[in-house]
Amino acid sequence: KQEVTQIPAALSVPEGENLVLNCSFTDSAIYNLQWFRQDPGKGLTSLLLIQSSQREQTSGRLNASLDKSSGRSTLYIAASQPGDSATYLCAVPSSGNTPLVFGKGTRLSVIA
Amino acid sequence: EAGVAQSPRYKIIEKRQSVAFWCNPISGHATLYWYQQILGQGPKLLIQFQNNGVVDDSQLPKDRFSAERLKGVDSTLKIQPAKLEDSAVYLCASSPVRAPGANVLTFGAGSRLTVL
Numbered sequence: 001k002q003e004v005t006q007i008p009a010a011l012s013v014p015e016g017e018n019l020v021l022n023c024s025f026t027d028s029a030i031y032n033l034q035w036f037r038q039d040p041g042k043g044l045t046s047l048l049l050i051q052s053s054q055r056e057q058t059s060g061r062l063n064a065s066l067d068k069s070s071g072r073s074t075l076y077i078a079a080s081q082p083g084d085s086a087t088y089l090c091a092v093p094s095s096g097n098t099p100l101v102f103g104k105g106t107r108l109s110v111i112a
Numbered sequence: 113e114a115g116v117a118q119s120p121r122y123k124i125i126e127k128r129q130s131v132a133f134w135c136n137p138i139s140g141h142a143t144l145y146w147y148q149q150i151l152g153q154g155p156k157l158l159i160q161f162q163n164n165g166v167v168d169d170s171q172l173p174k175d176r177f178s179a180e181r182l183k184g185v186d187s188t189l190k191i192q193p194a195k196l197e198d199s200a201v202y203l204c205a206s207s208p209v210r211a212p213g214a215n216v217l218t219f220g221a222g223s224r225l226t227v228l
Contacts, residue, residue, distance in 0.1 A: 004154070034216070034217075036219075041221075041222075041224075042221055042222070043116070043203055043219035043220050043221045043222050044155070044203070044205075044217075044219040045219070046216045046217065046218075049216055089154055089155075091154070098168070099145060099157045099160050099168060100155075100157070100217065101157075102154030102155050102156070103154050104152065104153055104154045105154055
């Protein structure tokens with residue numbers, strides 16, 4: 001059974017800092033890995049999707065890396081802004097072509 | 113394109129009462145998911161539909177939860193009778209095809225349930 005862990009559970013940083021969020025998963029036979037953002041009271045917005053054959057994906061100030069063999073992914077946020085404050089969740093298909101299994105998320109606060 | 117629509121956004125009920133949530137996925141999306149997100153946790157899949165058929169309902173508490181997707185479009189999720197531990201946000205998501213490797217899920221804003 002796939003399990004996803006995210007560290008840290010919460011993070012507070014001053015504006016402008018670069019930061020890294022971590023995600024680990026127990027079953028390395030994944031289809032892909034996705035990073036989502038969730039604002040309070042809102043649904044989830046997909047940020048990046050990394051296919052199992054890829055090592056990383058970039059979108060603007062966000063860069064996600066994937067190391068399948070070690071069961072780890074990181075989300076790097078450059079030059080953080082107060083608008084980046086949200087909960088960030090990573091998710092993987094539990095096995096093969098199946099629905100997403102989510103971590104508990106990292107709650108990020110960027111202080112102006 | 114219009115997003116995934118969910119209603120109601122908020123619902124407060126007493127335990128042992130019943131409640132129903134509605135979801136309208138993105139037009140043309142064959143796959144529909146219901147997730148339960150308890151405060152401080154990640155979303156947990158309750159049920160997955162492909163068109164109007166159930167693909168995965170292994171984590172749905174079938175003694176109290178039911179879901180249907182008539183005509184392969186809208187879906188309803190019902191809880192009867194509700195328990196205190198059902199307090200959560202119920203998220204609906206849709207994707208064009210079943211394969212998560214090829215498509216990104218689009219989530220609705222969720223329906224927040226509080227059971228007193």
